[in-house]
Amino acid sequence: MRTILILFAHPRFEHSVVNRALVDMATGIPNVTLHDLYEQYPDYEIDIHLEQELLLAHQVVIWHHPFYWYSCPPLLKQWIDVVLEYNWAYGTKGTHLSGKYIFNAITTGGALSAYQKEGRNHYTVNELLAPFEQTAALCMMEYLPPFAVQGTHRITETELQDQATAYKKLLTYISNEKNDLEVLKENTFLNDFLIKTPQHGQ
Amino acid sequence: MGSDFLLQALVYMGAAILCVPLAKKLGMGSVLGYLVAGILIGPFVLGFIGSEGDDIMHFAEFGVVMLLFLIGLDLTPSRLWELRKTILGTGMSQFLVTMILVSTIAYFIGMNWQASLAIGMSLAMSSTAIVLQSLKETNQLNTVAGRNSFSVLLFQDIAVVPILAILPLLAFSPVEYTNGDEASILEWMPGWLQALSVLGIIAAVLVLGRFVVPHFLKFVARTGIRELFTAAALLLVVGIAFLMTLVSLSPAMGTFVAGVILANSSFRHELETDLEPFKGLLLGLFFMAVGASINFNLFVENPMSILGLTIGIVILKAIILLVIGKVMKLPADQNLIMSLGLAQVGEFAFVTLTFTGQLRIISPDETGLLMAVIATTMVATPLLILINEKFILPRLNKSKDDERVADSIDEKNKIIIAGFSGFGSTVGRFLRANGVEATILDNDADRVELLRKMGFKVYFGDVTRYDLLHSAGAADADILISAIDDHPTNIKLIETARKHFPNLELMIRAKNRYDAYELMNLDIKEIYREGIDVSLRMGVQVMKKLGYRSYTMHRSALKFMKYDEQSMHELYKVRHDENKYISASRKQIALQEDILSNDTNQKPNLSDHAWDSEELKKNTE
CATH class of the missing domain: 1.20.1530.20 (Na+/H+ antiporter like fold)
Incomplete structure (x- = not known):
């Protein structure tokens, strides 16, 4: 069994419908630790030691957050700033995270079509996530494509349920040690992978 | 005459105390218990009481x-x-x-x-x-x-x-x-x-x-x-x-x-x-x-x-x-x-x-x-x-x-605040600002009067009494907040609440470390030492005036509070041994000094390396 750490960051979670559905699906899966950063650190004083212990205890890490201003909410950025210490996460002696898998699970208000060269946002989500990809690379982690629920401003109840179920399937797939994670890299979105392989190993 | 009265009282109370609990045990209300008691002592069964029943009735009405x-x-x-x-x-x-x-x-x-x-x-x-x-x-x-x-x-x-x-x-x-x-x-x-x-x-x-x-x-x-x-x-x-x-x-x-x-x-x-x-x-x-x-x-x-x-x-x-x-x-x-x-x-x-x-x-x-x-x-x-x-x-x-x-639920508040001085009133005002009403109890008649004029629902009474807590809805509430500064009153309140309302989560104000220890002795989980937050806020402002950066001092204060809480728990474990206590106490103070002076004097950062490029620079040299 692979252990999964979801670093969840949402400054106004009580008003979020989509993330509520995703989080509800994620809770209760064995080996998945849901770590609600805004609930744990309302004053932004992150317990660095605790966070590093958590990272060591898990094999796969997910930055789960809404995609605010083409990036993550400030507490998650603060987490990256203070937890990924020099000579612990990166640098000559910083090898503690090497080989672990990491990816972003995000929600965007705009639809997929808006995140195109011709669209309103001019860049794709994958391009905009480059800082996270490079952060992972510096820590010698394996960065996977994002899981993205897009167009949340207009999402229907059925679409939302489909996406939430997809998230659960993805987590279940990852948590099974027999499943290969390298194949996930071939997708643009992890959502696509789930569509391609409807019957995944348990 | 005197002994007559005593005899009557004896008969009435004795019958009541025998019959009412029995009726309750059998799942009937107290009313039936009293009625049966009356029949038993009445002129037709045991005959303890006779014609004076009418007078008693007038009195009892x-x-x-x-x-x-x-x-x-x-x-x-x-x-x-x-x-x-x-x-x-x-x-x-x-x-x-x-x-x-x-x-x-x-x-x-x-x-x-x-x-x-x-x-x-x-x-x-x-x-x-x-x-x-x-x-x-x-x-x-x-x-x-x-x-x-x-x-x-x-x-x-x-x-x-x-x-x-x-x-x-x-x-x-x-x-x-x-x-x-x-x-x-x-x-x-x-x-x-x-x-x-x-x-x-x-x-x-x-x-x-x-x-x-x-x-x-x-x-x-x-x-x-x-x-x-x-x-x-x-x-x-x-x-x-x-x-x-x-x-x-x-x-x-x-x-x-x-x-x-x-x-x-x-x-x-x-x-x-x-x-x-x-x-x-x-x-x-x-x-x-x-x-x-x-x-x-x-x-x-x-x-x-x-x-x-x-x-x-x-x-x-x-x-x-x-x-x-x-x-x-x-x-x-x-x-x-x-x-x-x-x-x-x-x-x-x-x-x-x-x-x-x-x-x-x-x-x-x-x-x-x-x-x-x-x-x-x-x-x-x-x-x-x-x-x-x-x-x-x-x-x-x-x-x-x-x-x-759903129909029979009385509209009672989930929170009870005991003591509504500055401390309690701030808690109450904050809850109210977030749309949560609390039932407030206080034993100072003047203050109750004043606060009521200001539109608060405050009730007068001795909060350590079971019946006041009961009528304040303690049986249906979730949390009892004690904002009382008098330590013995707090202890009494805790005992009453624990005994009669085990459903209540207790959140207690403590005046200082030593009161906090006693509360820990009673296994109270939520202890709030007064003043600590305020003193630290004041400390942060002093440091700012001395030219230190505001955010750094803010983080330092949060850290300090956490260490202070930890040191209190460590001290608590050894507090019964007086010698140990003194030495441990000194150790704790020294530890706190260490933390703060290291953080501020050595490098104006905290013990972590967040946003600190010094080490990076060292390695690139």
């Missing part, structure tokens, strides 16, 4: 007066106004329909119309004491059934006034209106003056209750002598009852009105707390007197007619109420609770029947028979309620359980 006062205290004028429809709808129709039907039946079985009318009016009454006590005991006063029952009883209480006025008019021979017990000062007055005096007294009660009584109570509370406040509460009730009897009004009605007026006052809880035991005991005495007064000789002589009449009356009254309930669109289960509950004939019929007897409207034999029937209906009530609860209702609302539960 004061329990009903207190009951009405306490019920008034629970009803603010605005809530009473909301009840106006049920009082006039359910209440008036119950009284009129029952009176007319009973009178008609009595007339057709051969009584003259005067006697029929007198009997009709008497039997239409239900027992305020039994019904309200049972509803209160089972927490049903705020349900649909409770509200409707209450409205019916209230209307009946109001109707007492005209009934007493009409009865003399029904007498055959112009008998002098001699009511030995209630010497009215109005007799010699002309009619218009009488009416005026009655209105005057009512107005006086209203004005006194609204403007004078709160000041009076505050004055008494300030003396800080507990029993004086109890005396004042009793004086209040006795005084109003006396005023009412002066003008031949029902004392129960009068005290009820006074209660409603005081329902918004800050002394409400304290009054309730002080009067509750008196009310309970007097009512118990009243029920015992009813039990003792049942004439079993009549039972032996003609059992069939007594049983037949009892069953007939109960069924008739219940059916009338059921129909009215149906018309008023009460849910079926609530309708049953109300109808069966109110099916007995009330204590007030004893008064009217004695009166009718004196007026020779009906014969002594008939009076005795009716009295026995009335007492039997009263004894039957708790049994009926029991049968309804155990056998009828479970069948009726298997599917509707949820609805019923």
Whole structure:
């Protein structure tokens, strides 16, 4: 069994419908630790030691957050700033995270079509996530494509349920040690992978 | 005389203490227990008490007066106004329909119309004491059934006034209106003056209750002598009852009105707390007197007619109420609770029947028979309620359980704040700013007054007392916050709350480290040492003035607070060994100094390397 750490960051979670559905699906899966950063650190004083212990205890890490201003909410950025210490996460002696898998699970208000060269946002989500990809690379982690629920401003109840179920399937797939994670890299979105392989190993 | 009194007290209390817990154990209300106790000690079973039952009854009726006062205290004028429809709808129709039907039946079985009318009016009454006590005991006063029952009883209480006025008019021979017990000062007055005096007294009660009584109570509370406040509460009730009897009004009605007026006052809880035991005991005495007064000789002589009449009356009254309930669109289960509950004939019929007897409207034999029937209906009530609860209702609302539960929930706050000084009031204001109302208790009369002027719901009383916590809704609340600065009071409060309300999560204010240790000894998880946050905020500002960066100092303060909390827990473990304590204490202080001086003096950052490029630079060199 692979252990999964979801670093969840949402400054106004009580008003979020989509993330509520995703989080509800994620809770209760064995080996998945849901770590609600805004609930744990309302004053932004992150317990660095605790966070590093958590990272060591898990094999796969997910930055789960809404995609605010083409990036993550400030507490998650603060987490990256203070937890990924020099000579612990990166640098000559910083090898503690090497080989672990990491990816972003995000929600965007705009639809997929808006995140195109011709669209309103001019860049794709994958391009905009480059800082996270490079952060992972510096820590010698394996960065996977994002899981993205897009167009949340207009999402229907059925679409939302489909996406939430997809998230659960993805987590279940990852948590099974027999499943290969390298194949996930071939997708643009992890959502696509789930569509391609409807019957995944348990 | 002295030993006589003691013997009587012994008999009454002994019987009550034997029978009531037994009744409770068997799943019946206390009312039935008292009634059975009364029957046992009465002249027909053990014969401990005899003819003095009547006097006891008069004395004990004061329990009903207190009951009405306490019920008034629970009803603010605005809530009473909301009840106006049920009082006039359910209440008036119950009284009129029952009176007319009973009178008609009595007339057709051969009584003259005067006697029929007198009997009709008497039997239409239900027992305020039994019904309200049972509803209160089972927490049903705020349900649909409770509200409707209450409205019916209230209307009946109001109707007492005209009934007493009409009865003399029904007498055959112009008998002098001699009511030995209630010497009215109005007799010699002309009619218009009488009416005026009655209105005057009512107005006086209203004005006194609204403007004078709160000041009076505050004055008494300030003396800080507990029993004086109890005396004042009793004086209040006795005084109003006396005023009412002066003008031949029902004392129960009068005290009820006074209660409603005081329902918004800050002394409400304290009054309730002080009067509750008196009310309970007097009512118990009243029920015992009813039990003792049942004439079993009549039972032996003609059992069939007594049983037949009892069953007939109960069924008739219940059916009338059921129909009215149906018309008023009460849910079926609530309708049953109300109808069966109110099916007995009330204590007030004893008064009217004695009166009718004196007026020779009906014969002594008939009076005795009716009295026995009335007492039997009263004894039957708790049994009926029991049968309804155990056998009828479970069948009726298997599917509707949820609805019923939701209905009976009283609107009580989930949070109770004890102590409303600056500390508590800040907590309360913050909760309120987020839309959460708390029930607030405080024992400083002046502060209660002031805060109420500022629009807070604050109640006066000694928070360490079980009964105040109980009436504040501690049984239904989730969290009890103690914002009290006096440590011994806190300890007492914790003990009371733990013992009676294990449902409450306790969040306690501590003055300093040492108080906090004692709270930890009591296994309190949520301890809030006062001042620590504020001192650190002040410290941060000082550092800023000295030129340090604001955010760095802010983080430093948060860190400091965390370490401080940790060091407190470590110190707690070793605190019993004095030497160890001192050395450990020094160690802790040294540790704190270390943390802060390392963070600020060595490098103006904290012990972590966040946003610190010094080491990176070192490695690139």
